[in-house]
Amino acid sequence: MPNSENTNLKKTGLYKDNIQTRRRIAALFQYFCALVTWTGVFLLALLLYQVSVDGIQWLDMQFLSSFPSRFPYKAGIKSALVGTFWLITLIAIISIPVGVATALYLHEFSRKGRIHKLIQLNISNLAGVPSIVYGIIGLTIFVRGLALERSLISGALTMSLLILPVIIIASREAIQAVPMSTRHAAFALGATRWQTAWAHVLPTAFPGILTGVILALSRAIGETAPLIMIGALTYVAFLPEGPMDSFTALPIQIFNWVSRPQEEFHELAAGAIIVLLAVLLIMNATAIYIRHKTEQKLK
Amino acid sequence: MNPQTTPEASDSENPISIPENSVLDLQKVSISYSGNPAVNGVSFPIAEHKITSIIGPSGCGKSTLLRSLNRMNDFVDGVTLDGQILYMGQDLYGNDIDPVALRRRIGMVFQKPNPFPKSIYKNVAWGPSINGYIGSMDELVEQSLVQAALWEEVKDRLHESALGLSGGQQQRLCIARALAMSPDILLMDEPCSALDPISTAHIEDLLFELKSNYTIVIVTHNMQQASRASDYTAFLELGNLIEFGTTRQIFTVPQQKRTEEYVTGRFG
Numbered sequence: 396m397p398n399s400e401n402t403n404l405k406k407t408g409l410y411k412d413n414i415q416t417r418r419r420i421a422a423l424f425q426y427f428c429a430l431v432t433w434t435g436v437f438l439l440a441l442l443l444y445q446v447s448v449d450g451i452q453w454l455d456m457q458f459l460s461s462f463p464s465r466f467p468y469k470a471g472i473k474s475a476l477v478g479t480f481w482l483i484t485l486i487a488i489i490s491i492p493v494g495v496a497t498a499l500y501l502h503e504f505s506r507k508g509r510i511h512k513l514i515q516l517n518i519s520n521l522a523g524v525p526s527i528v529y530g531i532i533g534l535t536i537f538v539r540g541l542a543l544e545r546s547l548i549s550g551a552l553t554m555s556l557l558i559l560p561v562i563i564i565a566s567r568e569a570i571q572a573v574p575m576s577t578r579h580a581a582f583a584l585g586a587t588r589w590q591t592a593w594a595h596v597l598p599t600a601f602p603g604i605l606t607g608v609i610l611a612l613s614r615a616i617g618e619t620a621p622l623i624m625i626g627a628l629t630y631v632a633f634l635p636e637g638p639m640d641s642f643t644a645l646p647i648q649i650f651n652w653v654s655r656p657q658e659e660f661h662e663l664a665a666g667a668i669i670v671l672l673a674v675l676l677i678m679n680a681t682a683i684y685i686r687h688k689t690e691q692k693l694k
Numbered sequence: 695m696n697p698q699t700t701p702e703a704s705d706s707e708n709p710i711s712i713p714e715n716s717v718l719d720l721q722k723v724s725i726s727y728s729g730n731p732a733v734n735g736v737s738f739p740i741a742e743h744k745i746t747s748i749i750g751p752s753g754c755g756k757s758t759l760l761r762s763l764n765r766m767n768d769f770v771d772g773v774t775l776d777g778q779i780l781y782m783g784q785d786l787y788g789n790d791i792d793p794v795a796l797r798r799r800i801g802m803v804f805q806k807p808n809p810f811p812k813s814i815y816k817n818v819a820w821g822p823s824i825n826g827y828i829g830s831m832d833e834l835v836e837q838s839l840v841q842a843a844l845w846e847e848v849k850d851r852l853h854e855s856a857l858g859l860s861g862g863q864q865q866r867l868c869i870a871r872a873l874a875m876s877p878d879i880l881l882m883d884e885p886c887s888a889l890d891p892i893s894t895a896h897i898e899d900l901l902f903e904l905k906s907n908y909t910i911v912i913v914t915h916n917m918q919q920a921s922r923a924s925d926y927t928a929f930l931e932l933g934n935l936i937e938f939g940t941t942r943q944i945f946t947v948p949q950q951k952r953t954e955e956y957v958t959g960r961f962g
Contacts, residue, residue: 507771574808576804576806576808577808577810577811578769579766579769579802579804579808580804580808580809580810580868580871581810581820582766582769582797583764583766583797583801583802583804583872584797584798584801584820584821584824584825584871584872584875585794585795585796585797585798585799585821585824585825585875586794586797586821586824587794590824594820594824595810599811
């Protein structure tokens with residue numbers, strides 16, 4: 396069918412017949428894109444396979460329910476897993492309200508002057524600051540300055556600082572994508588800025604905000620450097636009972652195990668990595684499910 | 695229908711017919727965007743329970759002027775307004791006016807239908823509910839949709855998304871939403887420009903119905919619409935008010951040559 400069109404075009408004499416070349420370039424580019432994609436997927440799969448082969452043998456209830464030990468067959472990740480749950484919950488409680496409120500303020504309420512631009516620029520820059528730097532800030536401000544010691548809350552505050560720029564930027568994008576006409580409709584009914592933002596801007600932007608939040612929390616769950624910097628413990632044989640307790644987390648436990656000489660501990664680390672990935676996967680899946688639900692409702 | 699009109703010499707170039715009861719009074723209103731003038735010293739009244747149309751070629755400042763009547767221009771950076779707009783004797787831009795409370799009294803329907811991405815019911819109910827309406831919401835929603843001539847078409851799917859309606863239905867929903875607040879004045883910014891002729895006819899019929907209870911200001915590109923639907927007409931060109939009078943006057947015996955040329959379709 397396209398061929399008959401081509402011959403028609405050729406007959407006009409106005410166009411050089413370059414359809415073959417253009418098709419070839421298009422095909423080439425398509426293969427290139429596919430190759431790049433599948434290379435990434437393949438490498439990732441390889442990594443997962445390697446980790447699974449090493450770690451799967453250690454993965455059992457004993458592994459999940461034991462404290463770390465210097466004997467590999469007795470060692471487990473109970474304290475690290477619980478620490479990670481504590482940490483991620485605290486981070487979410489701190490960073491989501493602060494991040495979303497900041498984005499909302501910047502886009503809906505503040506005057507768009509020079510200071511506004513400066514703040515925007517700085518937030519974008521902060522997203523690129525290495526995590527170890529946030530660790531140093533956390534150590535100075537939270538651990539020492541506010542004397543919160545090496546506690547869960549110190550870790551959570553530090554991590555919140557680290558992921559705030561990501562949450563703010565993602566939320567701002569989502570809020571910006573809400574059509575102005577929606578806001579005008581609300582204003583014309585005598586709504587205040589807050590009523591407009593709460594009833595229309597936030598619900599419409601929610602799926603986008605959620606995506607940003609999940610990306611940010613996923614980053615936080617895997618970060619090691621800031622936690623090491625603020626001095627999260629590597630050997631914890633008890634469970635934290637409140638935000639002021641000291642703690643360990645999965646990435647710290649993994650880091651500790653891979654830095655030991657014995658081969659068994661390396662395999663334990665692989666096991667812990669599988670658990671970490673599973674936690675991540677469950678988090679993301681939940682988020683995608685919620686986002687899907689809310690998007691359905693908006694349609 | 696044809697109120698007493700007296701030519702007034704407030705501006706010697708523009709003889710103005712003054713309606714008896716004006717709810718809004720524009721007095722030498724000038725609006726500029728970051729220093730660029732969009733409206734220059736426009737004065738005319740808006741009559742109560744009448745339809746006033748603002749006509750003129752694209753870019754003449756008619757939308758800008760309309761948006762200044764419920765302070766929607768506040769959301770545009772760099773807009774400044776000189777002169778006065780009196781709403782029942784009070785300066786709309788005075789320090790004691792709360793724009794939020796004002797917009798509750800002066801509603802607006804926009805050029806493109808902009809329903810909220812929510813159900814039909816919630817679209818109508820949201821305005822009254824945030825403003826603390828304590829009557830029966832179901833009744834108010836029904837009554838507003840009936841007024842907007844949409845009830846029969848949507849009564850069986852009130853809780854479905856408003857985005858599933860056709861363009862014309864969406865626009866009538868937006869009108870219902872504005873009416874639910876029982877505003878003193880309803881501003882309409884080319885409400886039919888995105889609609890097909892049948893939907894347009896629906897909305898024009900609606901205007902006649904609404905006139906007995908509401909004061910309506912409508913910006914329109916459509917000469918027939920202005921001449922059919924409105925009682926008073928203001929003709930703007932390049933930000934200047936060329937002529938204001940009863941619609942009959944403007945369309946049959948315009949005082950200004952530019953008005954005559956525009957309404958007879960010789961330019962614009």
